[in-house]
Amino acid sequence: MPVRLKKLIGTVLIIILVSIYAVLATTIATLTLATSPWWVHLLYFGLSGVLWVLPAMVIIRWMAGPRKT
Template identity: 75%
Template structure:
């Protein structure tokens, strides 16, 4: 697969990942954290704010292609 196509597909996947992840994380927060104290909200949004990076790293690694020999 050409590098430009791989990067285009990866960019689309990252945008979709971020949108879907934000919707899911906020939906879970609204459904479960309504009566929680402020520090639970802070902890939850800190963790979920960083957690999306893991699948994004995999996509970026795929976009970079195979390692040079």
């Protein structure tokens, strides 16, 4: 697969990932954290704000192609 096509597909996938993840994380927070103290909100949004990076790293690694040795 050409590199330009992989980058286009990867970019679209990352945009979709971030959009769905943001809606999902906000929905979970709205439904479960309504009566929680402020520090639980801080922990949840801190963790969920960083957690999306893991699947994005997989997509970026795929976009970069195989490692050259």
